Amino acid sequence: MSTAIQPYTLLDDEDCEARILRARETLGDRLVMLCHHYQRDEVFKHADFTGDSLKLSRQAASSKADYIVFCGVHFMAEVADILSRPDQVSILPDMSAGCSMADMADLQNVERAWQELSEVLNPEEVITPVTYINSAADLKGFCGEHGGIVCTSTNARHVLEWCFQQREKVLFFPDQHLGRNTGYTMDIPMDEMVVWDYDKPLGGLTIEQIQKAKIILWKGFCSVHQMFQPEQIDNFKQKYPETKIISHPESPFEVCHKSDYVGSTEYIINTIAEAEPGTRWLVATELNLVNRLHEQFKHEGKNVHFMSPNVCMCSTMFRIDPQHLAWVLENLVEGHVVNQVSVPGSVTEQAKLALDRMLDVSP
Numbered sequence: 001m002s003t004a005i006q007p008y009t010l011l012d013d014e015d016c017e018a019r020i021l022r023a024r025e026t027l028g029d030r031l032v033m034l035c036h037h038y039q040r041d042e043v044f045k046h047a048d049f050t051g052d053s054l055k056l057s058r059q060a061a062s063s064k065a066d067y068i069v070f071c072g073v074h075f076m077a078e079v080a081d082i083l084s085r086p087d088q089v090s091i092l093p094d095m096s097a098g099c100s101m102a103d104m105a106d107l108q109n110v111e112r113a114w115q116e117l118s119e120v121l122n123p124e125e126v127i128t129p130v131t132y133i134n135s136a137a138d139l140k141g142f143c144g145e146h147g148g149i150v151c152t153s154t155n156a157r158h159v160l161e162w163c164f165q166q167r168e169k170v171l172f173f174p175d176q177h178l179g180r181n182t183g184y185t186m187d188i189p190m191d192e193m194v195v196w197d198y199d200k201p202l203g204g205l206t207i208e209q210i211q212k213a214k215i216i217l218w219k220g221f222c223s224v225h226q227m228f229q230p231e232q233i234d235n236f237k238q239k240y241p242e243t244k245i246i247s248h249p250e251s252p253f254e255v256c257h258k259s260d261y262v263g264s265t266e267y268i269i270n271t272i273a274e275a276e277p278g279t280r281w282l283v284a285t286e287l288n289l290v291n292r293l294h295e296q297f298k299h300e301g302k303n304v305h306f307m308s309p310n311v312c313m314c315s316t317m318f319r320i321d322p323q324h325l326a327w328v329l330e331n332l333v334e335g336h337v338v339n340q341v342s343v344p345g346s347v348t349e350q351a352k353l354a355l356d357r358m359l360d361v362s363p
């Protein structure tokens, strides 16, 4: 056992597997492993609980284990730390497993936007800030402090409905697509959903556009879901017209608009699981999940296809590998905590407020 990762990088996956299983047995119920659906199979198979961001947040909040090992990305381990008891430890096996979308909004830029908006209107009275859970803890703290809330891909609509009961407008960050796709289902006209370009003064908008807007969308996106295009649907349907299209709401508007179903990773899994045998599915979400669905349901005669002709894997989710997992677990057995994700107390309080508001309004 080494407190340095280096020796573990030389192990093959089978060695790691044996070490992971041994460490898990020793740690027993002092450990819980939460795994997001985009994790690779070699990691995913060790999960105690799998889920989308909402389900895993709830799991973290209710877990009694001393150690929460989060096989996902950094913001997820932060949420686990915020929602768990102070004496519980949240661990991310590889600290470089971030989320490129989450990095598109930072506190400085959001505070500047809030300040610039206050030159046009009084944001504290008319705008509810909403951060997608794919964001840093201090942005959740910003939302907590300013009467705002967090959302996930599962509850975005419920959250926006709550927001419009509080104030007339929403500032939605970092994912413009989730904001727009959700606003569209609520019959908000397209010209009342404007994009705030954080590199431009006043977000590149006119005063009239801001005054008219119902939702101000941050110019952020997921580089994985951005790859899906409506033409990919058209091309596939030419060959298989009976295909059902199902997309994650981080996909562009034109893709979601052409889809039969739109929802979170958990929703995608459940929808295909409940579908009739013999159905064919074209899926716009991350490759590891789509490959797993293909394998899982081919025996029921369901055909599950990946939407893009290119490989669209979340490279940061992929950083969690058996080597890092064996490393953190064997260290825990020896009483060493490596890769703890710890949100400062000052941020935790406000971020928890925004997360608790979300959990309260979620179905």
Ligand code: 13P
Pocket (backbone or CB within 6 Å): 037, 051, 052, 053, 054, 134, 152, 153, 154, 222, 250, 263, 264, 265, 266
């Ligand atoms: P879900 O909450 O739908 O699993 O989405 C998380 C995510 O990061 C998708 O890119």
Ligand code: SF4
Pocket (backbone or CB within 6 Å): 073, 098, 099, 100, 101, 102, 134, 222, 223, 224, 225, 250, 286, 314, 315, 316, 317
């Ligand atoms: Fe972030 Fe996109 Fe990866 Fe999800 S798929 S974790 S939004 S980069």
